[in-house]
Amino acid sequence: MESLVNPYVSVDCVLLGFDGEQLNALVVRQSGNNGEDVAGIYKLPGSLINLDENLDEAAQRVLKQFTGLSQVNMLQFKAFGGPDRLKNPEDSVWLVRFYNLNHHIDRIVTIGYTTLLRIDRKMRKLEGGYEAQWMPISELPRLAFDHSAIVDEALKAVRAKATLDVTLLFDLLPNKFTAAQLRNVMEVVLGITLDVKNFHKKLAQMPYVVPLEEKEDGVNHRAARYYKFKKLKNKHI
Amino acid sequence: MESLVNPYVSVDCVLLGFDGEQLNALVVRQSGNNGEDVAGIYKLPGSLINLDENLDEAAQRVLKQFTGLSQVNMLQFKAFGGPDRLKNPEDSVWLVRFYNLNHHIDRIVTIGYTTLLRIDRKMRKLEGGYEAQWMPISELPRLAFDHSAIVDEALKAVRAKATLDVTLLFDLLPNKFTAAQLRNVMEVVLGITLDVKNFHKKLAQMPYVVPLEEKEDGVNHRAARYYKFKKLKNKHI
Structure with missing residues (x-):
């Protein structure tokens, strides 16, 4: 044909x-x-x-x-x-x-x-x-x-x-990251604007984000705390 | 090659x-x-x-x-x-x-x-x-x-x-449908089990489902009310 x-x-x-x-x-x-x-x-x-x-x-x-x-x-x-x-x-x-x-x-x-x-x-x-x-x-x-x-x-x-599942964004960030980095990646990929002031509250509601004792080193602004992701299960895009 | x-x-x-x-x-x-x-x-x-x-x-x-x-x-x-x-x-x-x-x-x-x-x-x-x-x-x-x-x-x-968006299931149902029909289609397509007793409460929380005055006709069980979908916007799969 x-x-x-x-x-x-x-x-x-x-x-x-x-x-x-x-x-x-x-x-x-x-x-x-x-x-x-x-x-x-x-x-x-x-x-x-x-x-x-x-x-x-x-x-x-x-x-x-x-x-x-x-x-x-x-x-x-x-x-x-x-x-x-x-x-x-x-x-x-x-x-x-x-x-x-x-x-x-x-x-x-x-x-x-x-x-x-x-x-x-x-x-x-x-x-x-x-x-x-x-x-x-x-x-x-x-x-x-x-x-x-x-x-x-x-x-x-x-x-x-x-x-649908924010945890898919884990793959974009380093193993330890600041709240600002996570907020930025969410804003950039999801195309949304997140309130800076409320973001720490939002962060506390994410069971898959764990605060570390460690803070940024050698920065000339107030050192931000590092966070890491808790792998719930191995999820990728 | x-x-x-x-x-x-x-x-x-x-x-x-x-x-x-x-x-x-x-x-x-x-x-x-x-x-x-x-x-x-x-x-x-x-x-x-x-x-x-x-x-x-x-x-x-x-x-x-x-x-x-x-x-x-x-x-x-x-x-x-x-x-x-x-x-x-x-x-x-x-x-x-x-x-x-x-x-x-x-x-x-x-x-x-x-x-x-x-x-x-x-x-x-x-x-x-x-x-x-x-x-x-x-x-x-x-x-x-x-x-x-x-x-x-x-x-x-x-x-x-x-x-993510239950309203996509509208296309599966007739223009007027009973609560049981909607529950059934949700259970079958989403692969979930919905509580029969609570379903009317759930229904009331769906802004896109509107109750009609009309009821089933000529059935030998208690006639069920009909509902229709309110088109929020034209969404399809």
Whole structure:
């Protein structure tokens, strides 16, 4: 039947990282096989799927390739598959070069995955090898393909999940954190404003947040107490 | 690159219908092009995607084909794409016959959609044309492909959404309904048990449920009051 379509299938990963102040996404240069920059444009880390892997495995392969991390829970949040995903000719040219194909690709259906990461020293080091870069969500340039829309949908999905269960945000914070850091991460991810004065009261109502004896060290404002999360059970996005 | 895979992409629809007592799914016979029954097995309504349509459009086409309904909101809940989806040779044989292909299909990635429907007289009439049938979720036989797992995932997604917002269950009930009917639909879909005695108190706390003057007619138990939903805004799954 002529009218059926036999597209390629890819995964694209919206890796969201919190650096203590802002929510970032990991983006990579859209460069050719030989590392040559095609269009000065960034894209999400992603890949066409391989013959022997399922969708989750493809997402884990991409995560590993770009961050070195493995066995991090990822949320499959949406599939994107309109015929207009490849409407930009530069994206098509890039695909053929990058995957070393001898034909044009008409259509790619991509499956979006997302996860929440803490940008620590190790995650900072990523900025190099694959021309990967953490960019604040609020400052993202237009991304290749429909990747800007994919980031938006990932944020919606994460917001919905974390509104239901705040403990999912644990993965974004360091092991010990201040009340201000927790408030900030909640405000940034949930898109809400929390009252500074009442936040300590709110904190006291969170059975999964435990105050530590330890306080900040070497700060030139009043040292804030550290808190840690009590793992109720192993929950991730 | 040899190792890349170029699968077909389909949509499969988990149409969940409430008949006043039980939650049902619409299933169709896995029959050939000529209507011949291949394996006496049922499957979900679904289709490979066409050249000119996006994923949502393909899901709407399937909905229309099997129910006659159009413009019903559907939730895209998950993509399924493992290489083992076609491990049953009978499913592969069916695909080639049904789509009149001259080659074997190695892999199909399918995108799952779901929606909540009220099984009224019109929906009952479906049981005919396409050998479609409403079957209680609790009595579903093994379905073709991985469709049994797809139904399970749809139920999980619907449960998560409706737990967050009970008003999504409105679509399952008739325009006027009794307290017992609402309790039943909540119990069945959310997988919870609600206290019968306290349910009227609970009902009074639901600003979106309005009591009517009208009561049941011609029943041989004490006639129950009817209620209707007050549309806060147009929300669907």
